[in-house]
Amino acid sequence: MNQPNYRIEVTGLTKRFGPVTAVDSLSFSVEPGVITGFLGPNGAGKTTTMRMILGLVTPTAGTATIGGKRYGELRRPSEIVGAVLDASAFHPNHSARDHLRIYRTMGGHPAGRVEELLDRLGLAHAAHRKTRTFSTGMKQRLSLATALLGDPQVLLLDEPSNGLDPEGIAWLRRFLRELADEGRTVLVSSHVLSEVQQIVDDIVMIRRGTLVAAGPLREMERFRPSTVLVRSPDAEALKKVLLRGTSDGVAAQSVETGHDGALRVQGLATAQIADLASAARLRVHELLTEDTSLEQLFFELTADSEGDAR
Numbered sequence: 001m002n003q004p005n006y007r008i009e010v011t012g013l014t015k016r017f018g019p020v021t022a023v024d025s026l027s028f029s030v031e032p033g034v035i036t037g038f039l040g041p042n043g044a045g046k047t048t049t050m051r052m053i054l055g056l057v058t059p060t061a062g063t064a065t066i067g068g069k070r071y072g073e074l075r076r077p078s079e080i081v082g083a084v085l086d087a088s089a090f091h092p093n094h095s096a097r098d099h100l101r102i103y104r105t106m107g108g109h110p111a112g113r114v115e116e117l118l119d120r121l122g123l124a125h126a127a128h129r130k131t132r133t134f135s136t137g138m139k140q141r142l143s144l145a146t147a148l149l150g151d152p153q154v155l156l157l158d159e160p161s162n163g164l165d166p167e168g169i170a171w172l173r174r175f176l177r178e179l180a181d182e183g184r185t186v187l188v189s190s191h192v193l194s195e196v197q198q199i200v201d202d203i204v205m206i207r208r209g210t211l212v213a214a215g216p217l218r219e220m221e222r223f224r225p226s227t228v229l230v231r232s233p234d235a236e237a238l239k240k241v242l243l244r245g246t247s248d249g250v251a252a253q254s255v256e257t258g259h260d261g262a263l264r265v266q267g268l269a270t271a272q273i274a275d276l277a278s279a280a281r282l283r284v285h286e287l288l289t290e291d292t293s294l295e296q297l298f299f300e301l302t303a304d305s306e307g308d309a310r
């Protein structure tokens, strides 16, 4: 069978709300079969982008397509795209089963879907309970069940890990993995990298509405400069030597002197530092590589966007 490729393609997407540019010439794609994390601090433009993909907000410029079509051009869109933008939007006096039945009927989905999804989402035991008694984790599950009623190939989830405890996050990870393994396109937004780091394969990172980085999470390693900590009684002389480097151009990109007098060197490996020190007859008492954590990298790459007026 020829299964269409439901890739999400965002091209030059821009949204201005009066003087505020929420999304600015943003381009990226999201592939089927993997989980993609859509990352950026609060206010970076994630929700606005997702709403444009879903046809809920009209772009000022650019396009967002799913399987090559804009949302508005999709036939029976709820069978192609499922979304959770607000995981608490339930009638408080409806039971989980009532809620799903209403949405199943509205969407014209098969009758068996409600029980099947209650089961799959681990909600069968709570199906009769009113949603106002639900925990955050149960609400997330019910939202996911609602989004999956049409058995969509594409899933867009806005901050699904918000408020989940570690067990809830582990459950979400397993569940989204199953969906991706079934060949679905899964886009998950978050403003906390550490919450989705264990969940996602690819990332799209934005800052102030523009793209910062995109690609497999493991390739983020190359954006992760390691710093070498150097302790030396000859620190000031060593700093000059490291910045000057070798005659064939191997030199430190930066050397900072910390409060403790230790040097923090970027752009040179420990062996290169040791060799340069030795050639200059300078003493080294300690050499230590410090890896930037991904969380720190995320913070650095997306810094200064929070609360900015744009």
Ligand SMILES: Nc1ncnc2c1ncn2[C@@H]1O[C@H](COP(=O)(O)OP(=O)(O)OP(=O)(O)O)[C@@H](O)[C@H]1O
Pocket (backbone or CB within 6 Å): 017, 020, 021, 022, 040, 041, 042, 043, 044, 045, 046, 047, 048, 049, 191
């Ligand atoms: N309807 C609107 N009218 C005016 N400004 C808006 C509107 N919607 C969003 N914005 C602004 O656009 C920017 C991006 O907001 P958006 O909600 O898309 O960011 P986000 O990355 O999803 O952040 P959060 O994680 O806080 O939801 C913010 O400055 C926000 O105040």
